[in-house]
Each structure stands twice: as C-alpha cells, then as structure tokens.
Amino acid sequence: MHFFSHTDILNLSKIFKINLINSCSGFKSANLLGSISKDGNTNVAVFSSITHLGSNPPTLGFILRPTTVPRNTYKNIKEIGYFTINHIWEDVIEDAHHTSAKYPEDISEFDMTNLEPEFKGKFKVPFVKNAPVQMNMKFIEEIYVPSNDVMLIVAQIQELYVNNDLLQEDGLINLSKGNIAAINGLDTYTIPKFKKQLIYQRPKQINNL
C-alpha cells in the first residue's frame, strides 16, 4: 500500500493534495443547488457534501467555505431563506460539472448549460427540471467550524419530489433506478449500481460462539 503521513500530506503539491484528500473520504453525493437572488438572478451549482442530519424533522446539511466559491449560492440562501437540492443523473454530468466554473453573479448557470430551471410548489426558487429527486429546503442555521474555517449549513426539507420509479414501498428511494451519480474526489463521476438491501441488524447470540 502507498503510505502518507500527516507531514507527507502537508508537503504534497497543491493539485495532488486536493485530489488525494477530496477522494479519500469515499463516494460523495452529487447534487445541484438551485437558488435565486432578491433581484431574481437564478443560480445553480454542484455540491458533493450534502449529508443527512436527522429524519424528524427532516434535516440535511452541507459544507461551505465562506471565503471561496460558490458565494452566490450562499448569498442567495441568506437573502431568500430557501434553496433547492436536485440530484445529478447520468445524462447531465457534463453540464452539472460545468456549474463549478466561476461566473459573475448576474450570469445564470442555467443560461450557460442545458440545465433548465423549473418553478413549482409553494416557493419561488428554481428546481433543476427532470432531476429524479428534487427538494425545497428552508435555511435553519449555520454552524462555524473554527479548526478549518468552514461552515455547516443546516436546512429542513419543505417539499420532496421523487420520481415514481425510484420510490419503494418501504420508503427507500432506490437511487440506482434513476441513474443518479456519485462523485469521487473533485471531478470524477460514477454511476452506482444496486448490490443488495440488507435488514436491521440485531446482535448474534453470544453463547453460540
């Protein structure tokens, strides 16, 4: 196996280091965050850090480095209080990845790609049309992480749209059925395939050993 100590990592070249450390945590969710400014400028940006925080109330979080991109998403979330999360699927990988380019605030990534905004439901914030899972999110709080200067943005699900083909009777959204992507590192996209669904685990009888 290849070995890197903490000091080895600190001394790596910049590009090698960000590729290595962004890929070492495992596969990541692949989402497009849709938002809109108070002036009506729409924005859509790829994120790979959406994480489950709790089911009751339904709460998700993601990590943002306030001093770097995507500042437009953050500014819009703070202005409007709502944003959308939309899953990236196989057909739109290139366009989804292109939203990581740094455009000025008045340029919408919806205009620079084939991604289409969709307005529906109770809130005036753009979803990504045809995404197999779409959520409207309400901003709840931001939690600062001092040790490395990032923020955890906490939000609750207001509306959840799921393609009928993906939704199982037990409530599981079977993501494989939507050809939904997972991200490996910063720029590598995979399409996970269903392997097995297991059951709730109880301890084995210890006296059977």
Place this chain on the structure above:
Amino acid sequence: MHFFSHTDILNLSKIFKINLINSCSGFKSANLLGSISKDGNTNVAVFSSITHLGSNPPTLGFILRPTTVPRNTYKNIKEIGYFTINHIWEDVIEDAHHTSAKYPEDISEFDMTNLEPEFKGKFKVPFVKNAPVQMNMKFIEEIYVPSNDVMLIVAQIQELYVNNDLLQEDGLINLSKGNIAAINGLDTYTIPKFKKQLIYQRPKQINNL
C-alpha cells in the same frame, strides 16, 4: 412524481420516514470506524456520513447523535483521541452492515464478524485489515448542532494508506478500482462504477452566445 410536503413527511410512519429521509440526500460514503477503549476493548462500526471538510490540513468530519448508538465509538474517541476510518468494499458488505447491531461495550464487533483488526503505524488503534483505504484520524473538536441535537465530529488525517492499484498520478484515489461501496439510505449497498473524469471548469466566453 411522488410529492411529500414537510407536513406529509412529519406524518409518515416511523420506518417509512427514516428510509425516505435517509435516502433522499443521495449516495453516501461507506466506512468502518475502528476504535479502542482505554481498557483495550476494540470496536468497529459502520458510518455513512464521513464528509470532506478541508485539504490543508487534511480534515474530515462525521455526524453523531450523542444520545443514540454508536456510543462506544464516541466514548473511545474521547478517551484515546484517535480512531481509524476504513472503506467498506464489496467482499465485506454483510459483516460491515452487521456492526450496526447493538453489542455491549465489552463485545468487539471484530470477534462477532470476519472483519480483522490490524495494528500498524504510529498509533495503537485498530484498522480494518485489507480495507483498500485506511486512515488514522486525530480528534480535533466536536461542534454541536442545536436545531436537531447532533454533533459534527472534526478530525485530521494522521496516516493514510491507499492500495497502490487505486492511486492515480494526479493524486485521485480511484475508488471504483477497489470495488468500494456507497450506501443508499440505511441498509442498501451499491458498488459505483467509474463513468468519467472531467477537468477544472472555466467560464465559457459569454460573447460567443
């Protein structure tokens, strides 16, 4: 599409709700956390919330609900200050999932499964033997999230071991080459396959529109 409002979600049955909300965020990392108590009891437990927080210094985080399982992992991390993160791969999915069963503290999941502890490097904390990616982590801080009573545990990479077959020249750990799993919801395992590696994105020339 199937539609759930916030109120619809709150009113769902418990099992349907936790399946739905645990699967709606997208694919999740599939990791085994290895730890040891000050009395020498080893522990290994499945987690699906490991998230990249920063590359310099190399920092990862994960979400823990303090009042629920896996308490042993949390207690051990606080006692010893170090733990390991090991990627779940295709061959060990059943054993990895079984570590979610609630065993008493003096029962090691390493004894109740075919997972094997491996001690190497500078720290006396068990890795999972043969995992294609293994990391020793130093506990840095815990950040409380008031709105839904969870903690973000922040840790820095002290040692990183990567199977040689997975490591690319650009630093990317190509997870697909290790048959590394991704989790969908609480109990469903997928094996993502490499689709494409893209490049750093720059804005398109706007006057070409």
